[in-house]
Amino acid sequence: MATTTRATPEHDGKEANPLLEGLRLRRTPEPCALVIFGASGDLTKRKLFPALYSLALRRLLPESFAILGVARSESTTEEFRSRMEEAVREFGRDRFDEEAWERLAGGINYVATDFADEGGLDAVRDCLTELDESRGTRGNRVYYLATPPNAIGILVQQIGERRGASGWTRLIVEKPFGRDLTSARELNAKISEFFVEDEVFRIDHYLGKETVQNMLALRFANGIFEPVWNRQFINHVQISVAESIGVGSRASFYEETGAIRDIFQNHLLQLVALTAMEPPIDFTADSVRNEKVKVLRSLHTPGPKSVVRGQYGPGFVEGIEVPGYRDEEGVAPDSETETYMAAKLYVDNWRWADTPFYVRTGKRLPRRETTIAIEFNRAPHPPFEEMARGGLRPNVLLVHIQPDEGVSLEIGAKVPGQGMSIQTVHMDFLYGGAFRTALPEAYERLILDAMLGDATLFTRTDEVEEQWALVDAIVATWRRDRPSFPNYAAGTSGPSSADDLVGRDGRAWRRP
């Protein structure tokens, strides 16, 4: 046994390799370099590196792989590695395994540069060329733009101008993607000067969540739901994205954004699209996104009465006294930024006509919870109405996105004993209960998919533009009057006008 034979990656073979049959249990991406712009930032530390580490631990990263961190802050590669190690230890979901970390860390590099400078990216290009040599990354690049939104245009230009001749290039763009339709279009136009749509991966990290993807499994892998998934059987839908935290250290960002741009424009509308979409013909990126965009197009602009905005004042959350939004550090004392919004939306198509989708999101609500509740029509003629404890309630299918990931169905059941007394009970499917494996973080799935070139879980140009068009229409009506903020106390479930929004229709919000 003299020489050592080194395994070469699969695509080198000219003929199909018969040994691979049955072995492709894991999808591993081709060799590539991941360039993170904004490497000294919060997202890199809290989400990206913990996700990369979890992928490394499970051996899901390519055999030949390198990471290049880029930001203005001066730092050496060594310092950067050790900061990221700390981040992984602090924010990672897995136990810290020295060997797995070393495997990942060996490929980590850092370049300090200002990409607003002319030629600021030359150092990045040179380092990548060097990595192609030393790490075998073959000219394949994934650029992760984890920078403030205002830096994205210039970065796209600079990266585009330096595209190499060999290998593939993919661009991951963080949210927010623009701040209105015009800026989103400009950004899309800028991107399309250098990249084709297949190379662009716009992040909405909600789509990376297992439970959000489970909505598709629930609807399209089961025979019993789809027949009743329409206006004939569904009374209305409620989607809530509730946070108990305040604005924290993100005040300057949030002042510019507000709930409508931070959550409604992306997460909430994506959840509406997944709930309302028609079955895609297959699970390829374009089939799924074609169906989603049809829903977004069918959403009609809600009138002023169908939208509510709010801002929290001081109050108590989990027993702790917290300041109002205007008293938070970095927030203007007369700020008109909304920290809450609710809307009644209609999907104008054959399936959903006249079925309201009530959506709401807010900060400083009583608890953190994201749910989609499908409320069905009541039983038409229940013979035991008067025997029901607390009234006969309609069936509700609840999809818990977070926490307590799972699905539950509320049904009326007979209370044991004499007579015919009915009570609502929950039939639960809890993710953790059935599968007992911790759910992967959204960013793990998304980074891996982008490396594999699978865009199913990313938002396409037309989706983003439809979403902004709706937001712009709502914001335009807001400009006409001054809100009387604050209008809800921290720790309560939002402004009373939000209750009126559903109350007028004879309905009530579910308790968040």
Place this chain on the structure above:
Amino acid sequence: MSALAHIDDWTGGDTTVAEIDRRLGDLRRSVEQEGVPDLRTSVLTHLAWVPPEYEQAATDTLAGLAERHPSRAILLVPEPEAETDGLDAEISVRCFSLPGLEAHVCSEVIELRLRGKRAVAPASIVSPLLIADLPVFIRWRGRPDFGSGPFEQLVELVDRLVVDSGEWADLPAAYAQLASLFDRVAASDIAWSRSLEWRRQLAGLWPGIASARRLTVAGPRADALLLTGWLRSRLERELELELEERPELERLAVDGAAVETPAGSRRSASDLLSAELEQFTRDPVYEQAVLACADVQPISA
């Protein structure tokens, strides 16, 4: 990650299936009364046929598995030589708490000792205890007595048979018997899963490996035979096996050239079994490997 919250158990000598069923119900209700809701999640029923000499190993594997595969586990310990006939049972409901979940998640373990004649028709004991509609897996410890009553009955009952051919002495002859079952039950083999990373390495040698003539293995006989059968069936050529028996797969060479050792740590017995319990369909690549290794004559290295 998850922590064992509580175990509740019951032991009964000379009992009946009806009694076991009733006691299980009692246990479930009693744990539910303790405030935190308990969920019995149902993914599959896991049977294990465990001759007494494998009891310890089986219990250890199960301990590592319970929190990953919440289901009902039924351990069958056959003692056909026992002086008296009877059924002894130990049952427990094990509840785990999971981060981010308010409820406990519980799995049930039923350990049955089949004494004397009670070991003759095990399927009739097990059938009433299966969870309705869920897939049934059996992990058969040791070499099955192919064709025997208990084995045949249980194979009829289950969806998947999991063996570890590394536990068998008469290789490769026993593979021919295993192969005769392929049309009746989906079979999988821990010895086969163990070699997964090595198979990936070998696959990486394509296309050079297409003309390989000899595989040299320092490792267990079963793993070596299966790897040879795999290469034979995939590459459609005769390939001889040079074997140096070792308790674990240590080294591989193709036509004398060493294959790079796969990186990463070895998977535990629980990890391996857990992975098998996630497979629900037949594995044609494994089946062909088994068929192709039945006549391999290893030469010693």
